[in-house]
Amino acid sequence: MFVNQELQDLQAPEGWEIQRRPLGWSKRFEFADYAQTRQFLDLLTGVSEKLGYYPNLNFAKTYVVVAIQFEGDAVEPERAEFAAAAEHCAEQARE
Numbered sequence: 001m002f003v004n005q006e007l008q009d010l011q012a013p014e015g016w017e018i019q020r021r022p023l024g025w026s027k028r029f030e031f032a033d034y035a036q037t038r039q040f041l042d043l044l045t046g047v048s049e050k051l052g053y054y055p056n057l058n059f060a061k062t063y064v065v066v067a068i069q070f071e072g073d074a075v076e077p078e079r080a081e082f083a084a085a086a087e088h089c090a091e092q093a094r095e
Helices: 005-009 034-051 077-094
Strands: 017-019 024-030 056-060 063-069
Touching: 024 077, 034 056, 034 063, 034 077, 063 077
Parallel strands: none
Antiparallel strands: 017 024, 024 063, 056 063
16 A cells, blocks of 8 residues: 555654544543533634644543544644644643
8 A cells, every 4th residue: 555755754643543534633632521621622722723724623521532634645744733732732731
């Protein structure tokens, strides 16, 4: 199977699931309570506004699933940056 060089260079961060067609990454973030979940969502809003990218979100009281879709079969660096920022937001929300 042919793997795009950009895909090889920008693998999904640890803990993120890879979807092949269409190419995407997803991760479920767990939180202790709704207050942490809400803070995470608020922090993600700031990241989205800064990067100009709005991922698909599915959430409930104590979790958020973030799904990042890529154009074609290439991992765009800006969306990879969003995944890293989401990890940081989760850490902040849990503090």
